[in-house]
Amino acid sequence: MITLYGKAASRTSRNLWALEELGIAYKHVPFDYLKGDTKMAEYLTINPAGKVPALVDDDVVMTESLGMNLYIAHNYGIGTLWPEGKAARAKCIQWTLWAATELEPPAVGRLIEFNFKKEHERDQKNIDTLAEHTKWPLNTLDAALQRSTYLAGAMFTIADLNVAAVCEYLTRTKFDLTPWPAANRWVSECLARPANQKVNAMKMAA
Amino acid sequence: MLKIYGSVMSRASRNIWAAEECAAPYELVSLDFRKGEHKQPAYLAINPAGKMPSIVDGDVVMAESLAINAFIAQKYGKGKLWPADEKGQAKCLQWTLWAAAELEPVAYGRLREVLFKKEDERDHKLLAELAERGKPIVGVLDAVLQTTPFICGSQFTLADLNVACVMEYMVRSNFDISPWPKTAAWYKACAGRLGNMKVQEMRAQAMKVA
Numbered sequence: 001m002i003t004l005y006g007k008a009a010s011r012t013s014r015n016l017w018a019l020e021e022l023g024i025a026y027k028h029v030p031f032d033y034l035k036g037d038t039k040m041a042e043y044l045t046i047n048p049a050g051k052v053p054a055l056v057d058d059d060v061v062m063t064e065s066l067g068m069n070l071y072i073a074h075n076y077g078i079g080t081l082w083p084e085g086k087a088a089r090a091k092c093i094q095w096t097l098w099a100a101t102e103l104e105p106p107a108v109g110r111l112i113e114f115n116f117k118k119e120h121e122r123d124q125k126n127i128d129t130l131a132e133h134t135k136w137p138l139n140t141l142d143a144a145l146q147r148s149t150y151l152a153g154a155m156f157t158i159a160d161l162n163v164a165a166v167c168e169y170l171t172r173t174k175f176d177l178t179p180w181p182a183a184n185r186w187v188s189e190c191l192a193r194p195a196n197q198k199v200n201a202m203k204m205a206a
Numbered sequence: 207m208l209k210i211y212g213s214v215m216s217r218a219s220r221n222i223w224a225a226e227e228c229a230a231p232y233e234l235v236s237l238d239f240r241k242g243e244h245k246q247p248a249y250l251a252i253n254p255a256g257k258m259p260s261i262v263d264g265d266v267v268m269a270e271s272l273a274i275n276a277f278i279a280q281k282y283g284k285g286k287l288w289p290a291d292e293k294g295q296a297k298c299l300q301w302t303l304w305a306a307a308e309l310e311p312v313a314y315g316r317l318r319e320v321l322f323k324k325e326d327e328r329d330h331k332l333l334a335e336l337a338e339r340g341k342p343i344v345g346v347l348d349a350v351l352q353t354t355p356f357i358c359g360s361q362f363t364l365a366d367l368n369v370a371c372v373m374e375y376m377v378r379s380n381f382d383i384s385p386w387p388k389t390a391a392w393y394k395a396c397a398g399r400l401g402n403m404k405v406q407e408m409r410a411q412a413m414k415v416a
Contacts, residue, residue: 048346048349049346057296059293060292060293060296062296062297062299062300063300063304064299064300064301064303064304064307065303066303066307067299067300067301067302067303067304068299068300070299071295071296071299071300074295074299075292086264086265086266086281087264087265087266087267089277090266090267090268090273090277091268093268093270093273093276093277094268094269094270094273094274095270096273096303097270097272097273097302097303097306098269098270098273100303100306100307101270101272101306101307101310104307105311136255139255140254140255143254143255144254
């Protein structure tokens, strides 16, 4: 059984979402980096870098939230989160790396400005630059979603989950997605899924 | 057959390295970004974002260099670049994302300063900041390499290839990895592989032509 480390209000939420989508049994250890849980010896043997999330699944010990989701999908979600067919699987890997390299840097930049700083501490020049850097990836995403309902075809897969989980940083920081109607519709639909709603409730409860 | 679109001077080099490691038959469709060939309709049909590299392999059309390598490893490198066991496969995914999320922002930031700017135009403050940020990141890799020669154990896998091709940016931008002897030895072993030597040869050839 998978044991997932990290509190819901962290990148761990991405993995909680994937596990909830699959409806498989898992154990959640909500270590809180703000309380120093992740710097304790108990955790450092799992991830020496002291970052969350991490997962343990028998002899598999692994980090990197988006990579972990590929592992979860690949091993527990064949035919659902991990689609049948080489072409769709290639898209899942592609969009996962795209989320990490293209979208996450500006998106997490916004989250830091809006969620970790008080209003008067915010760097408006940085916020404007990040908004510019967000437009290009959104153009790419929108174009893809004009061609198909979901990123790897007609079905919701790990590609959608991993990209939507990063898009959530944009909606949470009130970034206006309406200029990208296909992406906007898709983001709303993905984030409204019951599994993600459950994760949101876990975030609030903690 | 696997078709790799891009220039050996670009991130496509990562995919050429992977294809060479797997001895996968492939065709390199060279695109010259200085001539804007990656913005022509023929290529935009393959990758609407107009970025390199992309691959086409049967009905598979895909982008993102490190993701492409995961595909190449799974299709052509089972038991070699793509380990046979679940544990090794998990590590390959983890380190691929780590290369993209942790190492590449720092490494590419440095490369951009050094490669695209003349010495007197470089932002030395930025280079120093990126070097500082790079140290704990290299430390994470070095800790893993204390006990095994390669990331997943005794064998060179996709995890090593994807991390090494990003580490190359650190080395090319004069970041000194010698304070991490295990990482330095690992990098030398990776960079010296025949697959990468072939890439370096192709680069030297491309520079001669240009």
